[in-house]
Amino acid sequence: MIKTLNTNTILAESYYKLYLDRGIEKENYSIQFFANYYLGNIAYRNKRFDKAIHYGNNAITSAENIRNGNYMLSGLYLVAAAYQEKRDRKNSLHRYLRAQKIIEQYSLENYQIYNLVSIGQIRIRLDQTQKALASFQKALKLLEKSSKNSDANYNTKYLSIIQGLGVCYYKLGNYDEALKYNYQGLQYAEELNRIEYIIDFNLNIGETYIGKKKYSKALSYLNIAKADIIKLNKNNDPDLFTANLHIATCLYNQTEYAKARDLLEQNFQHIKTNPEVEKIQEAYALAIQCGEKLQDTNLQFKYTKVYNKIVDSLYQNDINAQEKLYDRDLESLEEKNKSLLSKNLLYAIGFLLTLVFAAIISFYTIKTKRKNKSLFEELQKGRIHENASKTINVQKNEFITDKKAKSLLERLSNLEKTAFYLSSDCSLYSTAKDIETNTSYLSKIINEYKQQSFNDYINELRIKYCIERLSSNHTFRSYTIKAIAGELGYKSVNTFASAFKKQTGLSHSYFIKKVVSDTHESNKINT
Template sequence: MNLLQKNKNKIAFSYYEALRHIAITRLFYIEKRKGNIAQGLKFLNNLSIGMSPVYKKKQLIFFAVAYIELRDYKKGIDLVNIHLNNIRNDSNNVLYTKFLKAKETAAAYNTKSDAFINWYKDTGAIKFLDSAQKNYEKAYLLMKNSENFSAYSQSLHKSRKAQIALLRKEYDLSLSLFNECEKDSVLMEKSFSREMVWLAKAEIYTHLKKIDLAFKYLEKLTADIQKSKCSHENKLKVYYLLSINYERTGNIEKAYKYSKLSLSEIKKENVQKNAGNFFLGVYEKEEIKNRSEEMLQKNNTNLLLLFASLLLIFTIFYKIYYQKRKNKEEIINIRKIESNIPGIQPITDQKVTISTSIEDETVAYILSKLDSLEFKKRFLSNSFKLANIAKQLNTNTTYLSQIINQYKGVSFSEYVNTLRINYIITELDKNPLIRKYNIEVISKEIGYKSCTTFINAFKKRTQMTPSEYIKNLEKM
């Protein structure tokens, strides 16, 4: 990118834009492989400014990939379908040359299949595996009948069939297909394909309880992790499989080590997901802005939009005013009730102002900061304590405790427990990997120093222990 910028005036604009597009997409995929979706999207958003509509259309597929990575499968698949439609309607071969059309269409079908496979992993719905298989077949047939077809394409398709067989728990068929893939030197030269084959075989041998063979392939992958060659997703899976196999050998210390490493990777993934969704939000806002500008030019609806904006502002201020009035009326009603109860002295306005009133701005500031800490999952740290948070928010523990009581409706300890238990319930529901971990490991990773405290808090929220909850999930 730097070299291109320096030589921008020395090359034709069409070449400059084509090379720029290639560089941006490579940067995106490097960051995706590292698990940094947010950084990849940042490159797409920032470096694509000023590109022509044709290249904007080409980049749609990368936003689809980002949505799929962030588990918004429906949105990702919808974008892939728009991309496929754009290719079909490109009768003048403006988007892609005739030679490249089949390859790009096949790549889009494969992206859809990847989305369906991940959707299956999240839900267990067999229909998504069926959809993945159909789209892989479409991609394969397109490539088979094109000039780009090669022995590598055939082996890659075989590895995808093997992956689906593995997900269907057809271990013998899957192992047979992956063994054939492993013999293909061209396929195994590529790090992504090599990882896929080795990791799949390690998983198959783990399921078949052939521990020595599982370790054989996991050790190969561990070497790649140390050289930073392994993708983020594969790194997570390797740690998970290592923890299972070490537990089976009775090496609890190493099982614990890799359980912690895999949980650490999941935390990183969640941070990236939040950051990635922010950048997708920027992308969607840009799309909305572009469409709105087009609509304004065509329909001249500036006045209507201005009216709508004013109406929205009026509505917001009215709600604030109404809420304040409602609160005031409630206080008056409470005082009326209190005045009729023997032994209770009415509270004067002066006392309320001195002892319990906190300025609206201060409350709003503290609540927004609490929301920010919740968003960043700071409650997962065992240093998430009343005194520490009060210090961070430049307030005192009394004010902070009062605000949490008033606006969250619970004490500080209940507030923290609720955040932690809600978090781990969500993770257990959507990430089957976490269910395999030791309860003590889970409790420490979400901020509890005492496993007993975690179990009690979990039981209070769900009426069952974490172990019982996990068993129920596994039966579903």
């Protein structure tokens, strides 16, 4: 069947389904594992990722029944990969974290480094940069203990870890450390002639120099990366999209707006065949800014329309995932009862369950809309933030007996009036310096008296400011999401979106639409 799998997946799928039936009939979990695992593989190859997840989960269950750690990991990695393809990174991360427990439980050290690197890569995309950094650092320590000669995958592991460390330090704003690891990785990749890593390291170095605002230097590395991508004839590859985006960013910052626009236009032609590439939001946001600089209102409207559509589709993913989850549960239930119920009775139960699930989805949707509306009204009235602040302040004042802490909290309160938190360089270090204390003590008093981390404290101030500006300032509402995020001090649109959702319970796109809609209605009434 393995040979058939590589030559004729349709025939292989039918064989494995028969094999699965045999495993179920004989209650043989080993057969069930292999049948489900290879059916999941076939589904994954054919980009039927929901099916791959379904079969992968069944494979994991079979592996658990025979307590085989290697089989469990194979199933988990299949499911994690399928969720990655669906851009559902939280579910993918959940599988890798579960795999980590199995690795420890069954002493499967061979998988440890791979698993840590995978966890780090997903955490980067979820903006959990500190945790990602810890994963890569742990992986590097483990790799340094192993023998280079005895591990056939040593070079790949090393390059992946170094690349991950470079990205983490870049995201944390430590550009010098990021460059150190990226140069180290580039040199090693060139020695091995690993072109795919050479491209990645050149792209990362270019992006880091953009962070340092050294655009000419950034362009030299980005152009090398782009030339290598074109040499490999990877015209629709996401790497080409990334290279063009970074080059366009450099051109924009060198006031060559028309060239930047043309390059982004090329990007948008490429992604018609691959709309799921990374940084698509950033590309459209930059295109809108090019339109503004070129005073081309048609271009601005065109790109704003697409940008808003992309943002809305990202927030629709949660509801879609819920619907697909119900579909998978129903399908699983049908399969388990196949041998017990007649076909007519099964259809009747399936129909009833479908109605129940449809009702649940409808209830969930209505409840979500009501909740969003209620949250929006509370935010508009300023109740959520005011009430939260009052509650925290009462608790704080009762416990402030330390004169030094009281003095520092007063200084911090005065500093808030300067809107220091809107600076993109705002950090625990800079804030501690502004109120003449050290980072450890500042972190301690924020944790103790404000009952939150420094990052949550800054996010709360930024989002409160954002809500006030969006509610009262028409010009601010017309900004692109990237521009709003930048005004608030965020270096990433995703970080802003995540912070807004966490602080308010609403997506930023929903809030802005409601403000615009309510303002429009109010103007009509006044007219």
